[in-house]
Amino acid sequence: MPAMQVAIAIAIVLATIFAMEWVAWASHKYIMHGFGWGWHRDHHEPHDKTLEKNDLYALVGAAMSISMFALGSPMVMGADAWWPATWIGLGVLGYGIIYTLVHDGLVHQRYFKWVPKRGYAKRLVQAHKLHHATVGKEGGVSFGFVFARDPAKLKAELKAQREAGIAVVRDSAGA
Known part of the structure; x- marks a missing residue:
């Protein structure tokens, strides 16, 4: 393959x-906290199960990646194969790996135990904990998984949502 x-x-x-x-x-804001709440709810509730219904969303991501690989494959699509689709599929797969390590591993500690004391990793954990500060699917902050906003700004948003009656915020959220 040429360098270009x-x-x-x-x-x-x-x-x-x-x-x-x-x-x-x-997807997190409008599907998981919308009509897809049935799959996502158990992710926001305490439990001692290894798997969650929420893990079904990983299968959706896998289907997206596999579909792109298929669209880019001459073996599957013949002359109609679209070459960029293979690389898009690889990017979707890469994001899935990053998501699994960051969200499930670092933030929820499903695979390893490490609590970051500083830096961006700490910010990610704080932002996602603030996401879990609301009760139910209404309101909330920090719907991303890899890019995290300033926790102080997220706390201010949660406080405003609570005061406006948009979200019920747990007492320990600091909002």
């Missing part, structure tokens, strides 16, 4: 990974 094609492929993979954070944010 390699550079384009890498650019497509990286652009897809970044775009997937927006897809994940929108």
Whole structure:
């Protein structure tokens, strides 16, 4: 593969990974906290199960990635194969791996135990804990998974939502 094609492929993979954070944010806010709450609810409730219904969303992500690999495969699509789809599929897969390590691993400590004391990793954990500060699917902050806003600003948003009656915030949220 010529150097220019390699550079384009890498650019497509990286652009897809970044775009997937927006897809994940929108899906989390409007689907998981909307009509898809039935799958997502148990993620917001205490339990001692290894798997959650929420894990079904990982299968949706896997289906997106596999579909892109299929669209980019001449073996599947023949002459109609769309070459960028393979690299998009790889980007979706890459985001899924990052999501699994960051959200499930670091934030929820499903795979390893490490509590960051400073830096961006601490900010991610704080932002996601503030996301879990609301009771139910209404209101809330920090719907992204890899990019986290300033926790102080998120606390102020939660406080405003509570005061406006948009969200019920748990007492320990600090809002």
